[in-house]
Amino acid sequence: xxxxxxxxQGSPEPQEETPLLRDGNGPRTETPLPVTQIVVLLMLQxxxxxTSLSINPYINQLVSELPVxxxxxxxxxxxxxFIVSLYFAxxxxxVLQWSxxxxxxxxxxxxxCGVLGIVVxxxxxxxxxxxxxxxxxxxxxxMLNGNIGVMKSMMAELTDETNMARGVSLMAVTWAVxxxxxxxxxxxxxxxxxxxxxxxxxxxxxxxxxxxxxxTTAVYALLSFTLAAIFLKETVNSGPVMKPxxxxxxxxxxxxxxxxxxxxxxxxxxPLPLRALLTRPVVVSIANYCMISLLEIIAITLIPLIWSxxxxxxxxxxxxxxxxxxxxxxxxxxxxxxxxxxxxxxxRFGPRRIFIASTLCFIPVYIMFxxxxxxxxxxxxxxxxxxxxxxxxxxxxxxLSDMGFITIFxxxxxxxxxxxxxxxxxxLAQTMVSIQRTVGPAAAASLFAFSLDNNVLGxxxxxVVLPVVVLVGLCIAVxxxxxxxxx
Numbered sequence: 001x002x003x004x005x006x007x008x009q010g011s012p013e014p015q016e017e018t019p020l021l022r023d024g025n026g027p028r029t030e031t032p033l034p035v036t037q038i039v040v041l042l043m044l045q046x047x048x049x050x051t052s053l054s055i056n057p058y059i060n061q062l063v064s065e066l067p068v069x070x071x072x073x074x075x076x077x078x079x080x081x082f083i084v085s086l087y088f089a090x091x092x093x094x095v096l097q098w099s100x101x102x103x104x105x106x107x108x109x110x111x112x113c114g115v116l117g118i119v120v121x122x123x124x125x126x127x128x129x130x131x132x133x134x135x136x137x138x139x140x141x142x143m144l145n146g147n148i149g150v151m152k153s154m155m156a157e158l159t160d161e162t163n164m165a166r167g168v169s170l171m172a173v174t175w176a177v178x179x180x181x182x183x184x185x186x187x188x189x190x191x192x193x194x195x196x197x198x199x200x201x202x203x204x205x206x207x208x209x210x211x212x213x214x215x216t217t218a219v220y221a222l223l224s225f226t227l228a229a230i231f232l233k234e235t236v237n238s239g240p241v242m243k244p245x246x247x248x249x250x251x252x253x254x255x256x257x258x259x260x261x262x263x264x265x266x267x268x269x270x271p272l273p274l275r276a277l278l279t280r281p282v283v284v285s286i287a288n289y290c291m292i293s294l295l296e297i298i299a300i301t302l303i304p305l306i307w308s309x310x311x312x313x314x315x316x317x318x319x320x321x322x323x324x325x326x327x328x329x330x331x332x333x334x335x336x337x338x339x340x341x342x343x344x345x346x347x348r349f350g351p352r353r354i355f356i357a358s359t360l361c362f363i364p365v366y367i368m369f370x371x372x373x374x375x376x377x378x379x380x381x382x383x384x385x386x387x388x389x390x391x392x393x394x395x396x397x398x399x400l401s402d403m404g405f406i407t408i409f410x411x412x413x414x415x416x417x418x419x420x421x422x423x424x425x426x427x428l429a430q431t432m433v434s435i436q437r438t439v440g441p442a443a444a445a446s447l448f449a450f451s452l453d454n455n456v457l458g459x460x461x462x463x464v465v466l467p468v469v470v471l472v473g474l475c476i477a478v479x480x481x482x483x484x485x486x487x
Contacts, residue, residue, distance in 0.1 A: 029162060030162045030163045030166065031159075031160050031162045031163045032163075033158070033159065033163055033166065033167055033170075034158055036231060037158055037231075037232065037233060038155075038158060038167065038170065040227055040228050040231050040232045041151060041154055041155065041158070041232065042170060042171065042174045043224045043227060043228070044111055044115060044147065044151065044224050044228055044232075045147075045148075045151050045171060045174045045175070045178075046174050046177060046178050046181075046220075046224070047115055047118050047147075047217075047220065047221045047224055048118070048145065048147065048148060048178065049174075049175050049177075049178025049179055049181075049182050050178045050181045050182040050185060050217050050220065051118050051122055051141070051182070051217045051218075051221065052087065052182070053178060053179055053182030053183055053186070053300075053327070054181075054182040054183065054185045054186035054213050054214075054216075054217055055084075055125070055186055055213075056182070056183055056186060056300070056303075056304045056323070056327065057183050057186040057187035057190065057304060057320040057321070057323045057324035057327070058186055058187070058190040058191075058210055058213075058320040059080050059083065059084070059304070060076050060077075060080050060304060060305060060308045060309075061190075061308070061320055062134075062210055063076050063079045063080045063083070063131075064076050066079070066130070066131050068131045075449070076305075076309075077305055077309075077445035077446065077448055077449035078442075078445060078446055078449055079131065080305065080445060081301060081305075081441045081442040081443075081444065081445025081446060082135075082441075082442050082445075083134055083135065083138055084138075084301060084441040084442075084445075085437070085438045085439070085440070085441045085442040086135055086138045086139050086142065086438075087138045087139070087141055087142040088142060088297075088434045088435070088436075088437035088438040088440075088441075089139075089142065089434070089435075089438040090138070090139040090140070090141070090142025090143045091142035091143070091145065091146065091430070091434040091437075092142075092431050092432075092434035092435045092438060093142075093143065094142070094143050094144075094146055095146040095148070095149055095427055095430045095431050095434055096149075096274075096424070096427040096428055096430070096431040097146070097427075098110050098113075098114065098146025098147075098149070098150065098427065099146060099149040099150055099153070099423045099424055099426055099427020099428075099430065100274075100423060100424045100427055102150045102153065102236065102423040102427075103236065103420055103421065103422070103423040103424055106234045106235075106236045107150050107153065107154045107157075107234060107235055107236055107423070108228070108232055108233075108234045110146065110147070110150050111147055111150055111151070111154075111228060111232070112225060112228060112229060113144070114144060114145045114146055114147035114150070115145075115147070115221050115222075115224055115225040115228070116144070116225060117140070117141065117143070117144020117145045118141065118144070118145055118217075118218070118221040119218045119221045119222050119225070120140065120144070121137050121138070121140045121141035121144065121145075122141070122214045122215075122217050122218040122221065123214060123215065123218050124136070124137035124140065125137040125138065125141070125214050126208060126210055126211035126212075126213070126214025126215060126218075127208060127211060129207070129208065142434075146427070146430075148430055149423065149426035149427040149429065149430035150423060150426070150427075151171075152171075152409055152412075152413070152426045152430075153422045153423040153425075153426045154235050155167055155168065155171060156413040156422055157235040157236070157419070157422070158235060164410060164413070165342070165343045165346055165347070165406075165410070166343050168406045168409050168410060169338055169339055169342045169343055169406055170339065171406070171409070172335075172338040172339075172342065172402060172403075172405065172406050173335045173338050173339040175402075175405075176331050176332075176334040176335030176338055176402070177331065177335050178331070179327065179330065179331030179334065179335075180327075180328050180329075180330075180331025180332045180335065181328075181331070182217075182327075182331075183323065183324040183325075183326075183327030183328055183331070184324055184325070184327075184328040185213045185216050185217060185324075186213045186320070186324055187320050187321045187322075187323060187324015187325060187327075187328075188321060188324060188325075189212040189213040189216060190209065190210050190212070190213055190320055191209040191210070191320075192205055192209070192212050193205040193206050193209065194209075200212075236420075236423075274424065274428070276417060276421075277416075277417060277421060277424060277425055277428055279415070279417060281411075281414070281415035281485040282412070282415045282416070282417075282425060282428070284415075284476075284479050284480060285408060285411040285412045285415045285429070285480070285485075286412065286428065286429045286432050286433075287476050287479075288355065288408055288411070288473075288476055288477055288479070288480060289408045289412060289429050289432070289433055290432050290433050290435075290436045291359070291436075291472070291473035291476050291477070292355075292358065292359060292401070292404045292405065292408060292473065293405075293433040293436050293437055293440075294436040294437070294439070294440050294469070294473075295359070295362040295401070295469065295470060295473060296362075296398075296401065296402075296405075297436070297437045297440035297441055297444075298366075298440045298441075298443075298444040298466065298469075299362065299365050299366070299398055301440065301441040301444045301445055302366075302369065302444050302445075302448065302462075303323075303327075303394075304323050304327075305444075305445055305448065306369050306372075306373075306448065307322075307323050307326075308320070308323060311373065311376045311377055312377075313452055313459075314369075314370075314373050314448075314451075314452055314459045314460075315373060316372060316373065316376060316387065317376070326391065326395070329395075330395040330398070330399070333399065334395075334398075334399040334402060337399055338399075338402060338403070338406070342403055342406055345403065346403075346406070346407060350482055350483060351407035351410055351411065351480075351483065351484065352407075352480050352481065352482050352483075354403050354404065354407050355403075355404045355407045355408060355411075355477055355480060356474065356477045356478065357400070357403075358400060358401045358402070358403050358404025358405075358407070359401070359404060359470065359473045359474050359477050360470065360474065361397045361398070361400045361401040362397070362401055362466075362470045362473075363467050363470050364393065364394070364397045365394055365397045365398055365401070366462075366463050366466040366467055366470070367463055367467065368390050368391070368393060368394040368397075369394075369462075369463055370460045370463050371390055372387050372390045372391060372394075375387045375390070410484055411480060411484060411485065412425060412426060412429050413425075413426075413484075414484035414485045415485045444462070444466075447461070447462045447465065448462045
């Protein structure tokens with residue numbers, strides 16, 4: 001038996017489709033998750049959904065109070081969608097640079113910079129009382145916060161093939177918790193002077209009625225920054241990964257965390273240039289990520305817009321507080337479902353089937369809108385109960401579709417050409433998704449406003465177009481392999 005390790009037997013260099021995940025033939029005993037590091041990372045992740053989703057319950061009312069719409073409720077969709085899109089447009093410009101930077105300087109400093117960006121931009125948004133000021137604060141938020149791609153890379157580095165499904169499901173749970181906290185904060189804490197006049201009696205709260213939810217999210221982000229600065233450990237060793245082989249001996253151990261040795265670094269362990277990332281697994285995975293993100297951001301944009309629009313104009317006439325409470329209930333139940341059910345479901349059916357089913361779930365999400373309005377527009381006994389049931393079914397379909405984000409993250413992580421390019425791969429994916437999410441809110445809101453203004457198909461033209469978009473996404477989804485990418 002040869003005394004040399006398997007590494008010395010001429011093992012091949014990694015190729016463009018070498019996986020970061022195994023295909024399931026390895027040991028099935030689940031490796032324990034590093035609890036402290038995962039908890040701190042998830043606290044940082046929570047900053048994004050609570051800050052981005054907290055504006056949803058009141059953004060349409062805020063826009064309707066601005067001089068830019070001149071009191072015309074039908075114009076609100078154009079400007080509200082534009083504000084939501086600007087965040088993703090600014091993120092698309094910078095997220096790849098932040099993610100690639102994390103491959104070189106480490107994940108932790110980039111994450112801390114991003115959280116500070118959330119604090120500053122949230123405060124500025126709450127103090128904005130003009131359309132240009134709102135535009136500036138949202139752009140600043142997107143430019144300074146490139147964290148989501150870095151967080152996904154860090155999660156992939158903290159897990160392995162035995163526990164990645166569990167770790168990624170925790171990211172989905174965290175987003176669901178943020179989906180609960182964000183709308184609750186935005187819906188309940190907006191316009192506090194109207195709700196608690198004795199406590200918020202100072203004229204400041206009348207001048208800036210939406211500052212309190214922004215301040216609340218900023219305080220949480222600052223707390224997360226402090227904990228991460230103290231407890232979060234770096235997962236990227238910026239020094240060489242292997243000692244230089246100067247004596248022809250291939251039995252050389254890996255360098256420990258943070259230890260830097262002199263000498264050349266093997267090419268396949270270096271961060272790769274952008275062009276080298278464009279392999280078929282990466283392209284197909286990112287294309288599917290973009291498609292499901294587009295479908296999701298359209299739904300998330302239309303729900304508060306249509307629910308807040310008056311019944312006369314195709315909506316449900318709900319208040320920001322009611323929208324916030326409904327979204328809070330959705331986020332809570334979605335978090336429980338993703339944590340309890342997802343690892344077992346993906347083990348039973350496989351990631352490809354789960355992703356295809358998640359894509360198809362958006363068809364009932366979209367077609368529920370006109371039926372919800374129809375029940376209220378032509379009132380009958382029990383109309384409110386029917387509308388409520390349709391809303392529950394709609395939110396349940398969105399919860400099922402969220403499993404697609406977990407599975408596509410597993411595909412993207414396994415598609416990365418090497419571990420030192422994981423940040424760039426996730427950054428490229430997030431850049432393309434940010435572009436989609438830039439187009440999505442503005443396009444969806446504008447399409448809805450156009451349908452109402454021109455009475456196209458009775459104002460329901462939007463809900464004919466969107467199922468066709470879902471079918472396009474299905475054609476892309478079937479290109480994924482049955483399991484994670486392999487050589």
